[in-house]
Amino acid sequence: MKILVLGSGVVGVTSAWYLAQAGHEVTVVDRQPAAGMETSFANAGQVSPGYSAPWAGPGVPVKCAHWLLMKYRPFVFWPMPDPHLWRWLVQMLENCTSAAYDRNKGRMVRLAEYSRDVMCALRDETGISYDDRQRGTLQVFRTQKQLDAISGDIAVLRRYNVPYEVLDTAGCIRAEPGLESARHKLVGGLRLPGDETGDAFKFTQTLAGMAQAAGVTFQYDTSIRRVRADGGRVIGVETSRGLLTADSYVLALGSYSPALLRPLGIHLPVYPIKGYSLTAPITQESNAPVSTIMDETFKIGITRLGDRVRVGGTAEIAGFSLRLRKPRRETLEHSVTDLFPGSCVASEAQFWTGLRPMTPDGTPVIGRTGLENLYLNTGHGTLGWTMACGSGRVLADIISGRKPDIAHEDLNIFRYGM
Numbered sequence: 001m002k003i004l005v006l007g008s009g010v011v012g013v014t015s016a017w018y019l020a021q022a023g024h025e026v027t028v029v030d031r032q033p034a035a036g037m038e039t040s041f042a043n044a045g046q047v048s049p050g051y052s053a054p055w056a057g058p059g060v061p062v063k064c065a066h067w068l069l070m071k072y073r074p075f076v077f078w079p080m081p082d083p084h085l086w087r088w089l090v091q092m093l094e095n096c097t098s099a100a101y102d103r104n105k106g107r108m109v110r111l112a113e114y115s116r117d118v119m120c121a122l123r124d125e126t127g128i129s130y131d132d133r134q135r136g137t138l139q140v141f142r143t144q145k146q147l148d149a150i151s152g153d154i155a156v157l158r159r160y161n162v163p164y165e166v167l168d169t170a171g172c173i174r175a176e177p178g179l180e181s182a183r184h185k186l187v188g189g190l191r192l193p194g195d196e197t198g199d200a201f202k203f204t205q206t207l208a209g210m211a212q213a214a215g216v217t218f219q220y221d222t223s224i225r226r227v228r229a230d231g232g233r234v235i236g237v238e239t240s241r242g243l244l245t246a247d248s249y250v251l252a253l254g255s256y257s258p259a260l261l262r263p264l265g266i267h268l269p270v271y272p273i274k275g276y277s278l279t280a281p282i283t284q285e286s287n288a289p290v291s292t293i294m295d296e297t298f299k300i301g302i303t304r305l306g307d308r309v310r311v312g313g314t315a316e317i318a319g320f321s322l323r324l325r326k327p328r329r330e331t332l333e334h335s336v337t338d339l340f341p342g343s344c345v346a347s348e349a350q351f352w353t354g355l356r357p358m359t360p361d362g363t364p365v366i367g368r369t370g371l372e373n374l375y376l377n378t379g380h381g382t383l384g385w386t387m388a389c390g391s392g393r394v395l396a397d398i399i400s401g402r403k404p405d406i407a408h409e410d411l412n413i414f415r416y417g418m
């Protein structure tokens with residue numbers, strides 16, 4: 001089958017790879033000059049099934065109010081008269097119940113665990129490397145209250161047989177010796193030994209190269225303007241380089257997905273949640289992280305990527321703005337210099353921002369739509385790289401008429417009642 005994949009972020013590229021592996025003739029279209037240039041460019045580097053959880057949960061609205069008042073705030077909100085934003089926020093609030101949290105976390109863990117296994121198989125089969133490490137993640141707590149609050153998450157980890165370790169301060173330092181000088185700031189941690197780390201951009205670019213070698217065509221510098229439909233199916237995609245046609249279409253445009261779907265009568269609840277990262281060379285090895293540390297207080301991930309440190313976090317609601325704001329940089333700098341002083345020169349780090357394509361229930365949208373030959377693979381939010389290989393594989397199985405390895409019906413857009 002001839003398939004057009006719209007978007008060459010990590011989700012579009014993994015989709016293209018697994019579709020090509022299934023024997024389809026695949027073309028990927030993107031407005032950028034190369035793969036992975038937008039949100040997949042400099043994320044926090046975690047492949048973290050154990051840490052996958054929706055942001056909407058019980059008590060989150062109150063926590064958000066508290067976060068807004070912090071000096072180094074993990075959450076920033078610029079109210080805008082955008083009806084899509086307010087509708088999305090209402091849907092997010094509706095997901096802040098215990099029942100919704102458990103359901104959504106269960107879906108995310110199922111997909112993320114599967115995705116990590118698919119990624120391992122990809123590594124074994126192809127030898128792909130991307131500054132990857134398989135040394136788990138460690139969530140560190142600075143207060144007893146934070147440590148006491150993990151029982152709900154542990155219950156879900158147990159339900160899905162995800163290995164975990166609850167550590168005291170000494171245990172945290174054994175896992176991450178670079179934390180030694182921050183010993184007195186920590187009360188303990190939750191370690192997820194099955195999690196992995198790596199550079200999502202290197203992964204995306206390398207996999208795109210491998211896909212090209214396997215016959216996938218990449219059409220870059222091409223803006224997608226409109227998806228044309230007729231008679232219940234897509235008949236082509238209007239681009240800056242003319243009309244492109246195929247038998248089936250996969251939309252993987254990250255935060256920009258809803259705008260192209262709205263004219264088709266498909267209302268996808270995805271909103272951009274802006275995040276920031278810093279990347280700096282390691283200056284002192286003994287003080288550097290060996291894997292990913294999640295600083296629970298500031299909701300920041302600090303990751304080892306080869307000879308660099310990546311510090312990523314912040315949830316900012318600011319529409320599609322990509323403005324680099326200095327206070328956000330200060331929060332990232334504070335977290336890394338507080339936990340790993342001397343590991344890098346944070347003030348000289350490369351500063352970046354990207355838009356997480358967030359759904360109100362935290363789960364991506366994967367699968368068929370009301371149009372016969374249009375499929376979605378988008379809305380991966382906070383953990384798009386973690387879920388990318390599994391999402392691409394599940395979608396390729398659906399399109400190829402094969403039964404995916406995991407339950408998938410509750411991942412498609414029909415869960416929103418459309």
Ligand SMILES: Cc1cc2nc3c(=O)[nH]c(=O)nc-3n(C[C@H](O)[C@H](O)[C@H](O)COP(=O)(O)OP(=O)(O)OC[C@H]3O[C@@H](n4cnc5c(N)ncnc54)[C@H](O)[C@@H]3O)c2cc1C
Nearest residue numbers: 009011031039040043044045046224254275383384385386
């Ligand atoms: C600060 C931060 C930290 C993060 N940390 C992690 C992490 O540690 N682990 C993890 O798993 N995830 C993390 N994420 C999330 C992850 O990066 C995203 O979920 C993922 O990159 C989304 O991939 P995507 O392919 O859906 O979107 P994108 O990478 O944004 O790809 C979409 C593509 O569509 C193209 N496009 C859009 N509109 C058009 C158009 N009209 N015409 C042509 N092309 C178009 C874009 O050019 C882009 O290439 C983080 C995100 C941020 C911002």
